[in-house]
Amino acid sequence: MLDQVKSFIPKDKKISVIDATFGGGGYSSSILEEFNVSELLAIDRDPISQIFAKKIKKKFLNFKLINDKFSNIDKIIKKSKKYDLIIFDLGISSNQIDIAERGFSFQNKGPLDMNMGLSNIKAYDIINLYDEKKIANIIYELGNEKFSRRIAKNIVLNRKIKFINNTIELAEIIQKSIPKFKKTKIHPATKTFQALRIYINDEINELKFSLNKTLKILKKNGLLIIVSFQSLEDRIVKDFFNHNSGKRWRSSRHYPELVDLGPITLKIITKKPIRPSDNEIILNPRSRSAKLRVAKKIQ
DSSP states (O other): OHHHHHTTSOSSSOEEEEESOOTTSHHHHHHHHHSOEEEEEEEESOTTHHHHHHHHHHHOTTEEEEESOGGGHHHHSOTTOOEEEEEEEOSOOHHHHHOGGGOOOSSSOOBSOOOOSSOSOOHHHHHHHSOHHHHHHHHHHHHOOTTHHHHHHHHHHHHHHSOOOBHHHHHHHHHHHSOTTOOOSSOTTHHHHHHHHHHHTTHHHHHHHHHHHHHHHEEEEEEEEEEEOSHHHHHHHHHHHHHHHTOOOOOBTTBOSOTTOSOOOEEESOSSOBOOOHHHHHHOGGGGGOEEEEEEEOO
16 A cells, blocks of 8 residues: 555655565655655564665665564664654565465465564464464464364364474365355465464564554654554554544453543544555455554644
């Protein structure tokens, strides 16, 4: 949703930017090309991001990439430094999915990895070492997969015969665990792989920690632009925006703070999430679940 994101970025002044999810550098590169940028600080936990940063570094002296988790955003920047724009494009990047050896894809054979960088566990550990109940809970809570118990049971049964070693083996077990009568537009393994990835990289806590820290880093009238790709992320972003804009909101298990407490620091710019156009979905099917939300720091 690059075009939609850029439509909110001011062109009438010089801006300082944090691209908190650098990935392959699409956002950073485009913003540096098209806007009056004094400084762009990119953050990405995945070491592979350095490869994509090299070309940008050669062209733009005002660009810098830090390999770290975005939950450490307050430690990464210089003390008391504030920015006009912070962007999060959440979820998995294309270069991670497309490289089979990273183990993110259920369509290509690869090791059970899914580590984006700086994590202590891999999918192999969960699938072959965790007990059945814990596997089921991860798949249900982070993937919203209603057949989680059946999938977990079959994983444990299969690993008793032989350890599950690659993504295709796991995807086949998941597919056999879901009733054939269930019709869906997505692959049967999608939700389980999503849940494992979120758990391994602690994505829910990473997002919550980093969002809270952005309030101290944004300048007055600075923009917080967030693109999410699954319901757990979007709920956290929505609740964070509502909670900090004084809007009454429905508390959830992911954001247990009491309703309507604390100062009003944000103004919500997008009353409803912006979705990708039909044309963008055709060109990039992975964007179909994207939701864009924008808020402005008001004090």
